[in-house]
Amino acid sequence: MIGVGEAAIGFGILVALLFLGLHVATAMFLTAVLGASIYLSPALVDSLGTQLWASMEDYVLLSIPLYILLGEILVRSGSTDRLYRSLADWLNILPGGLLHTNIAASAIFSAVSGSSVATAATVATVALPSFRTRKYDERLVLGSIAAGASLGNLIPPGIALIVYGAMTNTSVGQLYAAAVVPGIVMTVLFMATIILMGLLKPDWIRQQEAQDRLAVRLRRLVDILPPLVIFAIIMGSIYSGWATVTESAALACVAALPIAALYGRLSIAMLHDCFIATATLTAMSLLILAVAFYLNFVLGLLGVTPALGAFVTGIGATPLGLILALTVFYLLLGIFFETLPMLVGTVPVVFPVIMAAGIDPVWFGVFIVLMCEISLISPPVGMTLYVIQAVRKEGTIAQVFEGTIPFFLAMVVMTALLIAFPQMATWLPKLTYG
Amino acid sequence: QQIPLRAVGHFSQNTKQIEIERAFYGRLPQATGMNLAVSFNPMDQIGVQAADALRHLRSGAFDVMAVLVGQVARDEPFFDGLDLIGVSTNVEDLQKAVEAGREAFDKRLQERFNARVMALWPFGPQYFFCNSPVRSVADLRGLKVRSYTPSMTALVQHFGAIPVTLQFSEVYPSLQRGLVTCGITSAVSAYAGNWGEVTTHVLPLSVAGGIQGHFMSNAAWRRFTPEQQAKLTAAFRELETELWTFARVSDAQSLACLAGKPDCTERKFTNTVSAVPPEDDARVREAVSSVVLPTFRDSCNRVWADCAAVWNRTVGAARGYTIP
Amino acid sequence: MTRDNPVARRLEPAVRLVAIIGGWWLLGLAFLTCVEILCRKLLNVSLQGVDEIGAYTLAVFSTLSFAYALLVKSHTRVDFLLAHLPGPLRALLNATAYVLLAALAVFAAWRGWWVLEESIEFQSHANSPLGTPMWLPQGLWLVGLVAFAISATALALHAAWLMLTDWRRVNRLYGPMTIEDEVETEAGAILARGPVEEFRA
Numbered sequence: 001m002i003g004v005g006e007a008a009i010g011f012g013i014l015v016a017l018l019f020l021g022l023h024v025a026t027a028m029f030l031t032a033v034l035g036a037s038i039y040l041s042p043a044l045v046d047s048l049g050t051q052l053w054a055s056m057e058d059y060v061l062l063s064i065p066l067y068i069l070l071g072e073i074l075v076r077s078g079s080t081d082r083l084y085r086s087l088a089d090w091l092n093i094l095p096g097g098l099l100h101t102n103i104a105a106s107a108i109f110s111a112v113s114g115s116s117v118a119t120a121a122t123v124a125t126v127a128l129p130s131f132r133t134r135k136y137d138e139r140l141v142l143g144s145i146a147a148g149a150s151l152g153n154l155i156p157p158g159i160a161l162i163v164y165g166a167m168t169n170t171s172v173g174q175l176y177a178a179a180v181v182p183g184i185v186m187t188v189l190f191m192a193t194i195i196l197m198g199l200l201k202p203d204w205i206r207q208q209e210a211q212d213r214l215a216v217r218l219r220r221l222v223d224i225l226p227p228l229v230i231f232a233i234i235m236g237s238i239y240s241g242w243a244t245v246t247e248s249a250a251l252a253c254v255a256a257l258p259i260a261a262l263y264g265r266l267s268i269a270m271l272h273d274c275f276i277a278t279a280t281l282t283a284m285s286l287l288i289l290a291v292a293f294y295l296n297f298v299l300g301l302l303g304v305t306p307a308l309g310a311f312v313t314g315i316g317a318t319p320l321g322l323i324l325a326l327t328v329f330y331l332l333l334g335i336f337f338e339t340l341p342m343l344v345g346t347v348p349v350v351f352p353v354i355m356a357a358g359i360d361p362v363w364f365g366v367f368i369v370l371m372c373e374i375s376l377i378s379p380p381v382g383m384t385l386y387v388i389q390a391v392r393k394e395g396t397i398a399q400v401f402e403g404t405i406p407f408f409l410a411m412v413v414m415t416a417l418l419i420a421f422p423q424m425a426t427w428l429p430k431l432t433y434g
Numbered sequence: 435q436q437i438p439l440r441a442v443g444h445f446s447q448n449t450k451q452i453e454i455e456r457a458f459y460g461r462l463p464q465a466t467g468m469n470l471a472v473s474f475n476p477m478d479q480i481g482v483q484a485a486d487a488l489r490h491l492r493s494g495a496f497d498v499m500a501v502l503v504g505q506v507a508r509d510e511p512f513f514d515g516l517d518l519i520g521v522s523t524n525v526e527d528l529q530k531a532v533e534a535g536r537e538a539f540d541k542r543l544q545e546r547f548n549a550r551v552m553a554l555w556p557f558g559p560q561y562f563f564c565n566s567p568v569r570s571v572a573d574l575r576g577l578k579v580r581s582y583t584p585s586m587t588a589l590v591q592h593f594g595a596i597p598v599t600l601q602f603s604e605v606y607p608s609l610q611r612g613l614v615t616c617g618i619t620s621a622v623s624a625y626a627g628n629w630g631e632v633t634t635h636v637l638p639l640s641v642a643g644g645i646q647g648h649f650m651s652n653a654a655w656r657r658f659t660p661e662q663q664a665k666l667t668a669a670f671r672e673l674e675t676e677l678w679t680f681a682r683v684s685d686a687q688s689l690a691c692l693a694g695k696p697d698c699t700e701r702k703f704t705n706t707v708s709a710v711p712p713e714d715d716a717r718v719r720e721a722v723s724s725v726v727l728p729t730f731r732d733s734c735n736r737v738w739a740d741c742a743a744v745w746n747r748t749v750g751a752a753r754g755y756t757i758p
Numbered sequence: 759m760t761r762d763n764p765v766a767r768r769l770e771p772a773v774r775l776v777a778i779i780g781g782w783w784l785l786g787l788a789f790l791t792c793v794e795i796l797c798r799k800l801l802n803v804s805l806q807g808v809d810e811i812g813a814y815t816l817a818v819f820s821t822l823s824f825a826y827a828l829l830v831k832s833h834t835r836v837d838f839l840l841a842h843l844p845g846p847l848r849a850l851l852n853a854t855a856y857v858l859l860a861a862l863a864v865f866a867a868w869r870g871w872w873v874l875e876e877s878i879e880f881q882s883h884a885n886s887p888l889g890t891p892m893w894l895p896q897g898l899w900l901v902g903l904v905a906f907a908i909s910a911t912a913l914a915l916h917a918a919w920l921m922l923t924d925w926r927r928v929n930r931l932y933g934p935m936t937i938e939d940e941v942e943t944e945a946g947a948i949l950a951r952g953p954v955e956e957f958r959a
């Protein structure tokens with residue numbers, strides 16, 4: 001049993017090891033070993049094997065590689081590109097034109113993909129060439145793509161939601177249901193941001209988009225179907241009782257194959273590329289996750305949870321005060337960290353405190369995923385920003401950073417809304433799960 | 435000087451059992467007159483898998499563990515024999531079976547895992563909870579039933595039902611959306627998990643008692659003097675009695691609340707709790723002899739040649755069964 | 759990394775093959791799951807145990823991929839501070855990172871062997887309808903851990919050797935993934951092919 005002071009020193013050691021550039025898994029492992037050997041017993045260091053097997057043999061987590069595979073197949077099939085073109089046909093009418101397409105295409109792609117980075121890469125690749133010839137402020141273009149990509153984890157399915165569910169024993173189905181409304185509201189807020197920017201700086205979005213003939217536009221509408229079908233399969237199979245969450249991911253993977261074939265992209269080589277990408281991303285996530293579970297195990301035995309709980313109760317924090325403090329904490333952390341380290345590094349410590357304060361775990365899952373998404377677009381460490389810059393191959397990363405500012409503010413507004421109206425996240429799970 | 439005692443408790447969702455355990459460890463230093471420094475954590479809160487309990491005791495990672503006997507049968511199939519599906523269909527019979535098997539159980543535990551039995555107790559009778567009118571095992575024919583052990587699958591199949599494997603957390607949504615028709619669990623778990631919202635009929639035929647245990651590693655045991663050991667034994671016996679009583683009481687209460695009876699003081703549901711027809715007893719007996727016992731014998735004798743013979747002498751004799 | 763690093767280049771073909779086999783298995787399991795869903799819904803039978811196989815699949819698929827992710831430098835590091843340090847110190851930290859990762863990998867493999875050994879000793883069989891002998895999934899899981907340990911040790915030795923002989927190469931070969939590397943791994947294929955059709959609205 002250790003106190004809050006020792007826990008704080010431990011957290012400091014973890015952060016120091018991370019900043020020294022050790023692998024995230026190593027840093028967490030060393031912290032755990034240190035705690036176990038000082039305060040507990042060598043037998044608990046030896047139980048690493050048992051605990052690794054226990055945490056990795058998990059059917060719910062299997063949905064992580066399945067969703068990654070699904071995203072890879074869809075991206076490589078070219079269906080995203082076609083989706084973008086078709087959406088542009090219709091959204092061009094709005095003030096801000098093609099910028100809205102960036103958001104909408106990302107939102108729809110998010111609905112079939114669990115990864116923000118894949119969303120950013122795809123939309124940037126499709127969209128950026130077309131913006132070269134148009135009169136939009138470039139920063140706003142880049143910002144809108146980054147913002148759209150950050151919907152990837154929030155709109156279900158999302159890997160961050162699965163990881164949170166697995167770490168806290170929260171139903172992933174309920175988390176999905178909870179994230180739907182915030183995901184839609186976030187999309188609307190992004191679009192409103194574009195319109196607002198248009199009003200404030202009319203010369204930033206001067207472009208009037210030409211419209212193709214209606215017949216052409218209608219014909220292209222069919223390209224919206226594949227992602228929608230996949231989304232319908234995932235959500236439909238879960239909420240109709242045909243399949244569990246993991247099974248639905250498997251179903252969607254298999255359904256994506258004929259789509260790739262239809263677009264003439266299905267081949268063994270293409271599948272192997274998909275497998276390699278899936279293996280890499282899965283290994284990266286699972287090594288961190290498995291060691292995080294081990295760290296969690298040691299922290300539990302050290303009694304960090306009750307110590308923190310007592311500390312928080314001791315300082316008399318209200319649930320609202322706690323959430324506001326956590327918001328600031330995560331915004332700061334998000335500057336340096338990516339989604340996964342941020343999630344697995346903090347959930348074991350924060351979640352028990354949340355439970356002790358009587359905060360709804362499903363709501364908190366949506367909250368923390370929103371925080372993770374903010375971290376993706378808060379410079380200087382933000383994967384999506386660099387992906388966009390890599391696609392762009394010109395200008396400076398600073399322009400990308402600038403472009404995200406209005407959308408970053410929109411996400412802060414979103415956070416405030418989620419805190420002020422928690423029903424946004426709790427209403428749908430209650431409706432579907434009684 | 436303080437004697438450390440690292441204890442792992444039950445699943446935290448089983449709030450009542452956790453409460454009992456926590457209180458027990460809280461008063462243990464006083465009850466035994468020892469300066470014990472007990473650290474107590476529910477197993478799911480530290481990410482310990484129920485099936486690994488015997489390994490954690492053997493390695494010395496933990497001193498005392500709450501053990502789900504059905505789960506650790508992975509490493510020792512004989513342990514499943516205490517509470518084989520269908521063998522004891524009510525709490526009294528189960529208690530007889532446990533008493534008859536306790537010594538052989540403990541011996542095997544000491545030999546193979548270097549740990550000892552401190553307490554053996556039931557989680558509560560396991561019934562069929564269905565979202566269609568099931569009033570007898572005969573009604574199970576053609577229905578999808580969630581099963582999670584080999585002998586449960588054998589029994590369910592024998593009654594013509596379709597066994598489906600699901601994680602426990604998936605059972606509620608699956609019952610709700612008709613992915614399965616019935617789940618088998620204790621009334622306490624069903625009530626705590628709000629299954630009453632998604633089921634309509636309960637068939638209170640107990641196919642198992644959900645036997646649990648509290649085991650201590652011999653390494654920890656040897657830290658104590660014989661007098662201290664005697665005091666520990668007595669304290670755990672008391673815990674055992676308390677948990678048996680609790681299983682009886684909570685079972686009755688949960689059933690009453692699932693049925694929405696007036697004597698329920700907490701949340702009420704409107705499930706139909708049928709009376710088990712007398713013919714079902716014979717049907718279960720027949721199923722046990724023809725499928726459950728052979729399934730058990732095959733998996734158990736593979737690891738331990740004497741398994742079936744020892745079972746026949748102990749649990750079998752107490753319950754009137756003989757594995758051929 | 760694999761292009762420039764002689765050690766990684768030698769290890770890559772085998773490790774990549776293992777990852778691809780894992781991918782086929784994953785896709786195979788996806789098909790099996792569809793069969794289970796359809797059987798359950800339409801024919802009223804359940805294969806029983808697809809979820810159990812799925813759980814093993816996650817464990818096995820992950821460890822089998824650990825080594826590949828290592829070779830392409832995908833195991834996450836926080837490089838924020840590192841980038842601002844002087845070269846020799848950075849080299850020392852880079853080499854240390856690999857040595858410690860190798861220590862973790864070797865220790866995990868050793869403890870993983872312990873898990874398998876116990877399963878063999880107890881003849882453990884999952885107490886599930888499938889009754890899987892535990893040595894089977896745990897053995898495959900251990901293969902991944904061992905491959906990870908071997909690869910990590912080879913790289914750590916190489917990094918330590920370079921630290922003594924040519925520290926500048928440590929930073930080149932064992933520095934954190936550069937942004938370009940990272941983009942290449944996460945979005946390489948998309949970037950390589952460009953948009954499917956040139957987009958002109």
Ligand code: NA
Binds near residue numbers: 110113151152157
């Ligand atoms: Na998503």
Ligand code: NA
Binds near residue numbers: 334374375376377378
């Ligand atoms: Na960031």
